[in-house]
Amino acid sequence: xxxxxxxxxxxxxxxxxxxxxxxxxxxxxxxxxxxxxxxxxxxxxxxxxxxxxxxxxxxxxxxxxxxxxxxxxxxxxxxxxxxxxxxxxxxxxxxxxxxxxxxxxxxxxxxxxxxxxxxxxxxxxxxxxxxxxxxxxxxxxxxxxxxxxxxxxxxxxxxxxxxxxxxxxxxxxxxxxxxxxxxxxxxxxxxxxxxxxxxxxxxxxxxxxxxxxxxxxxxxxxxxxxxxxxxxxxxxxxxxxxxxxxxxxxxxxxxxxxxxxxxxxxxxxxxxxxxxxxxxxxxxxxxxxxxxxxxxxxxxxxxxxxxxxxxxxxxxxxxxxxxxxxxxxxxxxxxxxxxxxxxxxxxxxxxxxxxxxxxxxxxxxxxxxxxxxxxxxxxxxxxxxxxxxxxxxxxxxxxxxxxxxxxxxxxxxxxxxxxxxxxxxxxxxxxxxxxxxxxxxxxxxxxxxxxxxxxxxxxxxxxxxxxxxxxxxxxxxxxxxxxxxxxxxxxxxxxxxxxxxxxxxxxxxxxxxxxxxxxxxxxxxxxxxxxxx
Amino acid sequence: xxxxxxxxxxxxxxxxxxxxxxxxxxxxxxxxxxxxxxxxxxxxxxxxxxxxxxxxxxxxxxxxxxxxxxxxxxxxxxxxxxxxxxxxxxxxxxxxxxxxxxxxxxxxxxxxxxxxxxxxxxxxxxxxxxxxxxxxxxxxxxxxxxxxxxxxxxxxxxxxxxxxxxxxxxxxxxxxxxxxxxxxxxxxxxxxxxxxxxxxxxxxxxxxxxxxxxxxxxxxxxxxxxxxxxxxxxxxxxxxxxxxxxxxxxxxxxxxxxxxxxxxxxxxxxxxxxxxxxxxxxxxxxxxxxxxxx
Numbered sequence: 001x002x003x004x005x006x007x008x009x010x011x012x013x014x015x016x017x018x019x020x021x022x023x024x025x026x027x028x029x030x031x032x033x034x035x036x037x038x039x040x041x042x043x044x045x046x047x048x049x050x051x052x053x054x055x056x057x058x059x060x061x062x063x064x065x066x067x068x069x070x071x072x073x074x075x076x077x078x079x080x081x082x083x084x085x086x087x088x089x090x091x092x093x094x095x096x097x098x099x100x101x102x103x104x105x106x107x108x109x110x111x112x113x114x115x116x117x118x119x120x121x122x123x124x125x126x127x128x129x130x131x132x133x134x135x136x137x138x139x140x141x142x143x144x145x146x147x148x149x150x151x152x153x154x155x156x157x158x159x160x161x162x163x164x165x166x167x168x169x170x171x172x173x174x175x176x177x178x179x180x181x182x183x184x185x186x187x188x189x190x191x192x193x194x195x196x197x198x199x200x201x202x203x204x205x206x207x208x209x210x211x212x213x214x215x216x217x218x219x220x221x222x223x224x225x226x227x228x229x230x231x232x233x234x235x236x237x238x239x240x241x242x243x244x245x246x247x248x249x250x251x252x253x254x255x256x257x258x259x260x261x262x263x264x265x266x267x268x269x270x271x272x273x274x275x276x277x278x279x280x281x282x283x284x285x286x287x288x289x290x291x292x293x294x295x296x297x298x299x300x301x302x303x304x305x306x307x308x309x310x311x312x313x314x315x316x317x318x319x320x321x322x323x324x325x326x327x328x329x330x331x332x333x334x335x336x337x338x339x340x341x342x343x344x345x346x347x348x349x350x351x352x353x354x355x356x357x358x359x360x361x362x363x364x365x366x367x368x369x370x371x372x373x374x375x376x377x378x379x380x381x382x383x384x385x386x387x388x389x390x391x392x393x394x395x396x397x398x399x400x401x402x403x404x405x406x407x408x409x410x411x412x413x414x415x416x417x418x419x420x421x422x423x424x425x426x427x428x429x430x431x432x433x434x435x436x437x438x439x440x441x442x443x444x445x446x447x448x449x450x451x452x453x454x455x456x457x458x459x460x461x462x463x464x465x466x467x468x469x470x471x472x473x474x475x476x477x478x479x480x481x482x483x484x485x486x487x488x489x490x491x492x493x494x495x496x497x498x499x500x501x502x503x504x505x506x507x508x509x510x511x512x513x514x515x516x517x518x519x520x521x522x523x524x525x526x527x528x529x530x531x532x533x
Numbered sequence: 534x535x536x537x538x539x540x541x542x543x544x545x546x547x548x549x550x551x552x553x554x555x556x557x558x559x560x561x562x563x564x565x566x567x568x569x570x571x572x573x574x575x576x577x578x579x580x581x582x583x584x585x586x587x588x589x590x591x592x593x594x595x596x597x598x599x600x601x602x603x604x605x606x607x608x609x610x611x612x613x614x615x616x617x618x619x620x621x622x623x624x625x626x627x628x629x630x631x632x633x634x635x636x637x638x639x640x641x642x643x644x645x646x647x648x649x650x651x652x653x654x655x656x657x658x659x660x661x662x663x664x665x666x667x668x669x670x671x672x673x674x675x676x677x678x679x680x681x682x683x684x685x686x687x688x689x690x691x692x693x694x695x696x697x698x699x700x701x702x703x704x705x706x707x708x709x710x711x712x713x714x715x716x717x718x719x720x721x722x723x724x725x726x727x728x729x730x731x732x733x734x735x736x737x738x739x740x741x742x743x744x745x746x747x748x749x750x751x752x753x754x755x756x757x758x759x760x761x762x763x764x765x766x767x768x769x770x771x772x773x774x775x776x777x778x779x780x781x782x783x784x785x786x787x788x789x790x791x792x793x794x795x796x797x798x799x800x801x802x803x804x805x806x807x808x809x810x811x812x813x814x815x816x817x818x819x820x821x822x823x824x825x826x827x
Binding site for chain 2: 060085283312323324326327332333335338341342345346350396400401402403404406407408409410412415416494526531
């Protein structure tokens with residue numbers, strides 16, 4: 001009975017999700033990134049280089065390279081695309097039916113975890129096929145060795161995806177982790193563990209907990225390749241590694257890497273699966289089985305106070321229809337400003353006091369802190385703080401099921417569309433006004449221009465992705481990634497607010513104005529399409 | 534004030550039609566749209582509400598094509614969809630204020646109108662409570678209030694009584710009836726009694742097609758003399774179901790009392806009965822199914 005139930009849960013969920021656009025987008029992105037990660041020798045960039053050394057394209061190198069990237073990519077984007085399996089049952093009401101069936105909490109969650117895993121494995125399969133094709137396109141050495149390509153996926157990627165699938169279930173079960181806050185916390189967790197797993201001489205001598213556990217498999221594989229390079233060339237220093245898409249500064253020395261004995265990693269990888277199961281077990285402990293009245297105490301009190309039954313209001317006075325004030329055409333007065341006010345109200349309603357206090361604190365600090373601190377931390381933080389507000393742009397109607405009522409309003413595109421964008425921009429202006437004052441006082445025009453680009457770009461991206469995906473998660477995941485690499489780590493090309501002085505003065509902002517215009521236009525087309533469909 | 538639906542069709546996919554060459558003309562009053570689930574009622578409602586575009590045909594609102602000039606219709610439109618949500622963190626006043634802003638209603642008038650509407654739908658006492666805590670019936674009443682906020686000339690309500698308790702249902706039916714004097718109200722439902730009480734015209738739909746559009750009296754006239762009450766032994770019930778269209782069965786000590794819709798009396802003991810709208814509805818639906826079989 002339980003096995004059948006788990007299988008049916010898995011099957012229904014998997015079919016539902018692989019038929020979505022978001023699945024197709026991540027699938028194509030994975031294949032595209034695999035393609036980017038095996039560039040031809042003539043390309044102007046490198047992807048993985050150990051000091052001066054780069055592996056020859058044989059089956060082992062291509063397999064490991066693509067497997068590592070797939071693990072890193074699906075650990076983040078994969079989490080966001082699978083994190084709605086339980087929420088959907090909750091929203092559609094199917095959960096209440098499930099709650100009345102004999103299926104146990106753990107069985108249900110196990111089915112959801114397997115379904116999450118199956119979605120991710122379908123993408124992994126595409127990455128494996130892409131690796132094989134890439135071997136034929138770019139292979140430099142040896143013959144096609146399927147095992148050498150597939151083994152890193154099985155040993156490195158699959159256990160990590162077990163963890164990702166379980167973490168998604170856990171985040172859906174815990175009420176405060178279900179929505180935007182959970183998405184942000186997972187993002188922080190992901191990058192923290194990634195940073196802690198980067199092999200360095202110190203960590204290779206005495207690794208920390210994250211490196212030891214090595215959820216992504218990154219530390220194990222990288223440190224193993226580093227050892228092999230060291231054995232080949234004793235002058236190589238541990239930790240010297242370039243990973244990512246990096247401009248080629250000099251020609252690489254090629255070396256032949258024959259892969260590794262993947263079975264050596266098995267105990268560690270099985271431990272990762274064990275941790276994933278523990279996370280799932282913890283989720284089962286907290287799972288409310290769709291009983292909304294088991295939510296945390298604060299929520300419970302709110303529901304209790306607010307649920308008003310008909311009997312309580314039966315005695316209320318009822319106005320006869322004839323007493324309703326009639327409305328002539330003169331009573332219609334469209335105003336974008338009034339709509340902006342309404343949109344802002346809608347956006348800010350329900351904001352927690354802690355969020356508001358944090359925003360006020362950041363704003364105050366932005367006025368008085370040293371310039372270096374402002375650029376390094378405060379300015380980027382001011383552009384991550386409102387992400388939960390921006391993420392509702394363009395998808396609020398879909399999320400709450402108000403499309404039919406809202407879309408049937410007169411001049412909807414002419415008024416509501418700009419009102420949404422303006423409300424998002426106003427939030428950015430309010431939070432970033434302190435930074436603006438500082439740049440004005442310093443007479444730093446390029447930084448002011450970059451600030452303006454940030455005001456436009458973030459809500460434009462939110463609106464565009466919200467409209468086209470119908471969900472806040474796509475924006476949250478992509479924006480967080482951009483923000484981390486750009487404003488926080490100051491990679492000039494992605495620093496859309498000009499947090500780094502260098503990027504602000506390079507004039508990158510002009511591109512972000514253009515991109516923003518493109519995003520708003522795309523959002524407009526998407527909104528029209530929503531209306532027409 | 535006139536709504537003209539001219540040969541409107543909606544195609545889903547390559548060969549699946551949700552609506553096929555639907556034509557109808559109506560004026561002030563309540564038009565009841567009756568049909569089984571999947572008849573195409575909601576598709577038609579969405580097209581009239583200018584949310585969905587028709588694949589073929591056109592809809593004219595006071596002589597203007599709504600596909601070309603949707604703004605003209607939307608200014609006069611109140612729409613209560615079959616499935617809709619609300620913003621859970623807002624209370625009823627805030628939600629209705631937002632909808633009023635979207636519909637371009639002047640602030641001071643909107644506030645007065647919201648107060649009146651909340652009294653009308655019996656939510657005045659709960660107007661400051663978050664909508665997230667509302668019961669299904671209360672949310673439905675918020676939906677009704679938002680549909681009426683702009684004093685619409687065309688009011689479209691799709692399955693409006695779902696989730697309402699019997700008392701609220703009667704009140705809502707009366708409300709629609711009172712509203713209908715100077716406007717067009719289109720009420721879609723599969724509950725015949727909802728329509729019977731208030732509709733001035735009835736359109737029966739099935740399989741995306743209009744089967745009949747007439748006043749209730751004319752529909753009843755069609756089945757006059759075709760409704761029979763007939764008592765049979767319980768053991769013959771299955772056989773009877775195969776032979777006749779039965780609109781109701783009641784088990785009594787003397788056997789099963791059937792209400793049969795048929796051109797000829799089902800037996801010598803059958804007694805002619807007064808036709809109801811439900812009998813007429815079943816008659817047309819059943820006749821269309823017979824036609825499809827042929």
